[in-house]
Amino acid sequence: MSDPGSAPAGPLHARRPGRASRRFLIAANVVVALLLVASGLVYGYTRYTLGHIHTGSSKGLASAGESGVDRKQGYNGLPPENILLIGNQSRAGQNVNFGNAALNSSPLADVIMLLHLDPRDRTASLLSIPRDLFSPMPAGSPVGSWQKINAALNDGRLGINNLVTAIHDDFGITINHYVEVDFNGFLQTVNALNGIRMDFPERLYDAYSGLDINHTGCQLIHGQQALALVRSRHLQYDPPGVSPSDPAAWPYDPESDLARIVRDHTFVKVLATTAEEKGIGNPVTAANFLSAVTNQLTIDPQLKSELIPLIVRYHTVNPAAAPARTFPVTAVNNYYFDGYNAGDVLFPSEPADLHAIRAWDAGSLPAPVQPRAVEVYDAANTPGLAARTGAALRADGFHVSLEAEGRDPGSVSETVVQYHPGQVPMGIAVLEKLNGAVVMQASKSVPAGTVIVQAGTTFSVQSPTTPTTSTTAPASSTSSTAAGTATSTTTTTTVPSPGGQIPTSAQDQVTPYDPRPC
Structure with missing residues (x-):
């Protein structure tokens, strides 16, 4: 560019x-x-x-x-x-x-x-x-x-x-x-600062990115190893009780890219401090x-x-x-969508994603605006799903004008809230009432003033009395529901997810082997 x-x-x-x-x-x-x-x-x-x-x-x-x-x-x-x-x-x-x-x-x-x-x-x-x-x-x-x-x-x-x-x-x-x-x-940039110093509690290795931290403690790393660290998605670490001479035998970080993001946040702060203190x-x-x-x-x-x-x-x-x-997410491995293999992917998780966005910047999202009409399509081939979803949305105060069958893009699929381009506030008004793997999409095929819900396999509709103070994943099942599962007597909202996963945290979860500032 x-x-x-x-x-x-x-x-x-x-x-x-x-x-x-x-x-x-x-x-x-x-x-x-x-x-x-x-x-x-x-x-x-x-x-x-x-x-x-x-x-x-x-x-x-x-x-x-x-x-x-x-x-x-x-x-x-x-x-x-x-x-x-x-x-x-x-x-x-x-x-x-x-x-x-x-x-x-x-x-x-x-x-x-x-x-x-x-x-x-x-x-x-x-x-x-x-x-x-x-x-x-x-x-x-x-x-x-x-x-x-x-x-x-x-x-x-x-x-x-x-x-x-x-x-x-x-x-x-x-x-x-x-x-x-x-x-x-x-x-x-890193080499122009003559490297940066980070503390490594464990030795680290990544054959894909070229990372090779062969001793522990606070140490100076330069551009090549710094790049290998922040790009590492196949990280292996040297825990107690494992042969220290064979990195191939070391366990892998199970969180892959999500764990890398946590390390990257730490690296950002170390590099920022170095630039401020050392750069001038x-x-x-x-x-x-x-x-x-x-x-x-x-x-x-x-x-x-x-x-x-x-x-x-x-x-x-x-x-x-x-x-x-x-962003809090859940994982789907070897995901097939609409006839092609998308590999290992991550699904969004509502309402946790909206909470994370607003905690990051309360003004980045526009205020919700009620659409004139909501249409619901069953995109999961689940009998009665469109009707149940429409009824639940009506209970939330929306005018549901259509309930119909759609098409199934995958065995597990996200629910899509489609809105007319430029009408994000209407999409958000509906998104706020849905839990689970839900994402929005702008589409010129959607009439102005209308929001279309393509109901997928892993979501639920909040009931008018559903509190949103916290979220949990269900114990099992990835099937769709169209009614909120919490009541006014509880402080928990059930969040459907693939395989009953608990969505990842919006806050950084640092592991014992993650590097940190010296």
Whole structure:
């Protein structure tokens, strides 16, 4: 996504900056730290390097103030904003361990994080979207109508716009800006800081990513091993009682990508602290750092124009203290959908996902708006499902105008809340009443003012008296239900899930073998 016609960043003068310039550099590096992501998402700049940051299309991005009605007021013209941070899996320019441009020319979003910045409170928070979350793709997407969310980036020069649209349409999240970087940008950024220090309680190994941490304790890792760590999805660790000389015998981390997200959140904070403390301490290091990051990024034009105000406002923020959350999900292995094998995928889990989004940014979702009509289709081949679902939605106050049979895309399927493009608030009004594997989708085939529920195999409808203070998974069964299973006398809402799984936590669950700050 970079602009090959852009000139390289000019060198910084190798002299100690004056007091005012030093304060500017400190502020720049703190904001740089805020915009770090596990795969190296970072933008660094000074006034004379801004022109060398590559810009891409702004299609699909929301203007400031387009979010929900509860969004906090801004500060001195700087609004609260959500920035999509993308780690591009394109391996161009890397060694054989990470493939080559000829064999890996199709980009995927290896890391997807959303950064919320609130200028009034000077706060920042992160929300990670698992790359394997199975979701509808925007209309006309070259990867098909449904795919893992990371595949939305695979749309040539419009890939970023495709990913922005998918996140907004499927989950209702407003995105104002984006920052994208690839493997080469990550390596150069870490190496420009002369590495980062992390504490490893156990030795770690990943034959796929090239990770090889062969001793425990606090240690310095450079770009190649740092990249291998944040990309590790097949992590093995050396626990007590297992042969220490044979990594192949070590147990695997059972959580794969979800565990990687937790490690990435830790890495973000360590890298952020390093950039703040070390990045400007030496003029040469500062020059290398700023040069590395400015040449490896693609951002939207509006964000480029806001960089200086962002520096000024957020220079006192401690990036290591920023809270980090992840979409709660459940897993389906070897998933067949609509006749093709999608591999191992993750399903969303409501209402936990809505809770996670609102805890991350209370104003990122618009206020719900009651649709004029709701149509219900049975997409699970379950006798009576459409009628039961329609009755439950009527009890929740919706005007259900149609109940009919649909089609079954898979033996286990998500429930899809379809709405007319631009009418996300109506989709959210219905989504809020559904539990389990439920996702939204914008569709031009849906009449304006109408919401269509394609009822899948793993969901339930909340009853008017269902409390939503906590969620649990059922003990067993993945069959559909159309009535809320909790009553006004309990504080628990039953959440249907594949195989009766308990949805993952939105909060990071750190394991004893996960690395941590020194």
